[in-house]
Amino acid sequence: MHKSLQDRNKHESWRTNPRKQAEDRQLNIRSIMPDSCGLQSAPETTKEANILLGKYQLVRLLGYGSSAKVHLAQNLFTGQNVAIKSFTKHRIVKADLINSVKREAAILRRLRHPHIVRLHEVLASRTKIHFVLELAKGGDLFSRIATFGRLPEHLSRRYFRQLISAVAYGHSHGVFHRDLKLENLLLDDRGDLKLSDFGLSAAPDQMPADGLFHTLCGTPAYVAPEILAKKGYRAAVADIWSCGVVLFTLNAGYLPFNDTNLIAIYLKIYRGDYQCPKWTSPDLKRLIGRLLDKNPDTRITIDEILRDPWVARGIDEKEWTAIGMFQEEGKVSSKAEEVEAEDRALNAFDIIGFSSGLDLSGLIGVMAERERFVVDETPEAVLRRVEEIGRGEGLLVNRKGKKGNAGAAVREHNGNLVVGVDVYQLNGGLTVVEVDRARGGDAKGRKIWTGEFWRRKVLPTGDSRLIDCSSL
Numbered sequence: 001m002h003k004s005l006q007d008r009n010k011h012e013s014w015r016t017n018p019r020k021q022a023e024d025r026q027l028n029i030r031s032i033m034p035d036s037c038g039l040q041s042a043p044e045t046t047k048e049a050n051i052l053l054g055k056y057q058l059v060r061l062l063g064y065g066s067s068a069k070v071h072l073a074q075n076l077f078t079g080q081n082v083a084i085k086s087f088t089k090h091r092i093v094k095a096d097l098i099n100s101v102k103r104e105a106a107i108l109r110r111l112r113h114p115h116i117v118r119l120h121e122v123l124a125s126r127t128k129i130h131f132v133l134e135l136a137k138g139g140d141l142f143s144r145i146a147t148f149g150r151l152p153e154h155l156s157r158r159y160f161r162q163l164i165s166a167v168a169y170g171h172s173h174g175v176f177h178r179d180l181k182l183e184n185l186l187l188d189d190r191g192d193l194k195l196s197d198f199g200l201s202a203a204p205d206q207m208p209a210d211g212l213f214h215t216l217c218g219t220p221a222y223v224a225p226e227i228l229a230k231k232g233y234r235a236a237v238a239d240i241w242s243c244g245v246v247l248f249t250l251n252a253g254y255l256p257f258n259d260t261n262l263i264a265i266y267l268k269i270y271r272g273d274y275q276c277p278k279w280t281s282p283d284l285k286r287l288i289g290r291l292l293d294k295n296p297d298t299r300i301t302i303d304e305i306l307r308d309p310w311v312a313r314g315i316d317e318k319e320w321t322a323i324g325m326f327q328e329e330g331k332v333s334s335k336a337e338e339v340e341a342e343d344r345a346l347n348a349f350d351i352i353g354f355s356s357g358l359d360l361s362g363l364i365g366v367m368a369e370r371e372r373f374v375v376d377e378t379p380e381a382v383l384r385r386v387e388e389i390g391r392g393e394g395l396l397v398n399r400k401g402k403k404g405n406a407g408a409a410v411r412e413h414n415g416n417l418v419v420g421v422d423v424y425q426l427n428g429g430l431t432v433v434e435v436d437r438a439r440g441g442d443a444k445g446r447k448i449w450t451g452e453f454w455r456r457k458v459l460p461t462g463d464s465r466l467i468d469c470s471s472l
Helices: 018-026 089-094 098-110 141-148 153-172 225-229 235-252 262-271 282-291 302-307 317-325 335-344 348-352 379-392 443-448 451-457
Strands: 050-052 056-064 068-075 081-088 119-124 128-134 185-187 193-195 365-367 370-375 396-402 405-411 417-425 431-437
Touching: 056 081, 081 089, 089 098, 089 128, 098 119, 098 128, 141 185, 141 235, 153 193, 153 235, 153 302, 225 235, 225 262, 235 282, 235 302, 282 302, 379 396, 379 405, 379 417, 379 431
Parallel strands: none
Antiparallel strands: 050 056, 056 068, 068 081, 081 128, 119 128, 185 193, 365 370, 370 431, 396 405, 405 417, 417 431
């Protein structure tokens, strides 16, 4: 008799970093689901409701790990429910997770696909980094299979199509997941699949010259045999193997390679030792055989998967186009559009570079001749106010840069610089303002742009709020 998936869940993701391994055993993205999904979650917080950066109300704690907590939250302006995953700075530094966290944010920011969990924005305070994520209300496929058993073939086909669509989209953008498994496949309130957890993913700038990766990563039961061989592997081909393990499990209700002993699991994977259950249809059995081909050179490709008769069965033209073209809600975005979008809006990781060592205190507060703060208004509104104040004081104001990443230089008529203002647009309508003041000019000019005058005239008033990050 096959052991349940719950029994085999002790073989969790393994990492080159043991602290990361421990973290992932404690915190899984599925913990952002409500209790109605039958998942374990953290108890409700007894503290008063918190307001995060003036924009999100933290409703309750949903899950936590060694370096992160996940809250159910609500956007105060739109009413949208989201999941906010918060990392404590000193913990991710101590666990050597800085690159992993930054990479996941950068990748999720780049990917916009209906079957990939959406990263709405990244926020940062003095001590924390916050991922504002799409809230998937339907739980994960691991819990679904563990609770209710195998899926009917038509439902397995549906989820497999959506998975391949997401994986193919990522590959087309140079992103390889490297940890595809049921726990990372979430369901939204419509029952559609959402691929999550890109913490182990490889980004385009990580591609080795020979195209072969050597990092040992993934989850034991899902890992491809060429990774175990330690001779280098193509991440895209290894992802396809993991998709095969997912499809087998959806159909069978148990993993293809399972044992109580980890070494025995690896031996079965390396030998391709599995057996489809008797209810598997011939076309599905053939497809699984090509997905779980232990030879990476002859393993089925994404293009071949999309043309496979079992995958294409019953699909309509619209859905076929969406899968084949990797569309996002009916719109294919070009590379140029993606670059332009990234130029228009920064996220918190872009401004982490302002301070060394992930010290985010520079986001707000006075620093010698420089001051930085975050305001809830557009860069244009900030620069207009600088122009009005500067010219009202008889100074010259010259704009620089472009929309979303611009600034202004305030000078005396003799050309001496009094103050330089740079503005950086964040996601969600927020703006980072960086002011270098008293760098030149005479005493009168420096006095104009310091002290109470600066704070009374330039800092936002009324509906535009100065966002205090110090308490977060």
